[in-house]
Amino acid sequence: MKRLFTAVWLTGILAVLEVIRELHSFKVTRYTISSAKLAGLKGMKKIIFLSDLHNCCYGRNNEKLFEEIKKEAPDLILIGGDMLLRTDGNDYGGTARFLSRLPKLGSVYYANGNHEQKLKERPKKYEQSYKEYKKELVRAGIHFLENTSEELTLGTCMIRVTGLEIPLKGYERFGKSRLCMQEIEERIGGHKDVYEILLAHHPAYTELYQEWGADLILCGHYHGGIIGIPGIGGMIAPDFTLFPKYSGGCYKVKDAAAVVSRGIGTHSIPVRLLNPAEIVVIELVES
Secondary structure, three states: OHHHHHHHHHHHHHHHHHHHHHHOOEEEEEEEEEEHHHOOOOOOEEEEEEOOOOOOOOOHHHHHHHHHHHHHOOOEEEEOOOOOOOOOOOOOHHHHHHHHHHHHOOEEEEOOOHHHHHHHHOOOOOOOOHHHHHHHHHHHOOEEOOOEEEEEEEOOEEEEEEEEOOOHHHHOOOOOOOOOHHHHHHHHOOOOOOEEEEEEOOHHHHHHHHHHOOOEEEEOOOHHHOEEEOOOEEOEOOOOOEOOOOOOEEEEEOOEEEEEOOOOOOOOOOOOEOOOEEEEEEEEEEO
């Protein structure tokens, strides 16, 4: 019994130390995505995907994060939302200053998560101003995709990037609410016959995003499931969904690819265990 108690005690201490380490560090996760629709890329093109920073800071002015992104020399930087915290008593100033530097490294497109969306749609409820936040970032050269799309060219390949804001009811806790195709199409219309990248913060509706016509789906929100279980995935989502299907990683969804970021920060449950924060690097290649 004494040995068992000692083993449990040591395991607990090691787990706490690992949580502390993971809360103060991040890794770079790489995925290669290929598609015949990427003909004309003229070589590999690199996308940096960031999500769920939640005002976290790695070094003064987030310098560690900035330098890691700079080192990757991206062709495109995509932001999947929840970079700030909407709750009163938080200041997004540091986050805005960090994000404002990113256009120096490449074109930046930003789709909102539920934190930005709630600030925008319920301005009287919160002391922070979404309008001022967006204004600062747009002035720095960041393109916001609020149920809108922009077409761009990589090599000679035409790509369309769309940012989707689902109805806020879709973020209700304890399991997903129903979301239908009509609600998506009312917001962003139909897909086009080009390579479609869809920034959609909530991964619970990934199959619906594929059905809409996305070729590459980029999500966040679940923070990797807080605690990673080897061979299974994340344990619990911020909305308290247990063992979410798309907790973090790269998934094949019929003829589409879905990349779910484990996030670069924390929020509701400020814990990470066997679930490091991450910068996602996506290498696009023609198949």
